[in-house]
């Protein structure tokens with residue numbers, strides 16, 4: 001029987017996916033807070049929600065069951081009972097800066113006075129100071145944070161469900177993320193896998209948990225097939241975390257035998273590997289030409305384990321050659337975002353033109369605004385399903401970032 005988490009490729013038919021419908025959190029902040037919250041603009045919420053519903057509907061119309069993070073988290077907490085809800089809240093408050101003290105108690109009381117669903121939505125949206133009839137008297141609050149509007153910051157990046165955790169085989173990596181703005185997010189997935197009746201006690205693995213110090217994010221983790229994973233060495237994922245997860249996957253006999261580390265530029269536009277490179281068919285990939293040097297060169301390291309259990313590294317700069325080798329293929333089609341025009345490539349990559357979600361081999365979901373890259377994909381024989389994107393793209397993530405596959409059919 002297929003497990004409730006089962007992902008052995010990037011392209012097998014997508015049976016079950018987890019999304020997060022954008023809520024109050026995507027507009028509950030000031031322009032000043034944007035850089036810290038990793039946003040370049042403030043989306044117009046009603047339209048962002050319509051666009052997201054259009055995305056979910058496109059997936060459903062193509063045979064994918066859509067689950068929502070906010071609902072799964074609520075159900076998991078309710079299934080766990082009061083002690084689990086309290087422990088979750090305790091951890092969330094600790095990670096929000098209130099390990100103890102009067103504000104810990106005030107916020108705990110406020111949030112526990114709500115239904116579980118309201119509490120989850122409120123934690124995601126953020127807690128404004130003016131919601132509580134409480135004025136903190138400590139020096140930090142009075143002298144340094146007096147004008148700051150929040151007790152608990154919103155989590156506007158939650159609709160990028162891809163990043164806090166990644167499905168790998170019959171398990172997850174639950175990620176220690178890079179920036180404080182996103183670090184609390186993975187607590188939801190940890191709670192879901194531990195307490196939600198659909199996932200708890202189903203023999204699922206946590207290959208690497210969130211209590212790690214080295215950082216990794218799901219946008220960098222690509223399951224190329226049932227034995228090979230590609231991971232970006234990026235702004236968000238450290239080489240040390242890649243070595244760590246490689247060791248764990250090899251030790252825990254996950255079935256994965258090779259980890260391909262690909263070093264990409266470290267900047268906001270290309271924060272994860274999936275913003276510049278995605279797998280969309282057995283032998284086809286999108287690639288932002290801006291990451292490749294002359295002759296398609298980019299640093300890659302194929303990591304394997306030797307007979308003594310030590311990691312072995314094989315360095316190569318020819319991406320095509322490496323992909324052919326690890327996938328056992330004679331040819332690879334690297335499809336350039338923007339069709340190779342550097343201006344269009346940069347513009348469409350900025351709006352996630354390389355960030356495609358494969359829902360079956362050769363069938364991809366993309367943002368409609370990247371019309372040139374979409375045509376290039378069609379010219380290469382792909383079926384392209386376009387979704388609305390004016391507001392969603394302001395968060396700097398596309399269809400792959402906005403989806404966490406839970407079950408994909410195995411490739412034949």
Ligand SMILES: NC(=O)NCCC[C@H](N)C(=O)O
Nearest residue numbers: 038160219272395396397401
């Ligand atoms: N996989 C992805 O590339 N996710 C997009 C994340 C965008 C979000 N604003 C972030 O900076 O983390």
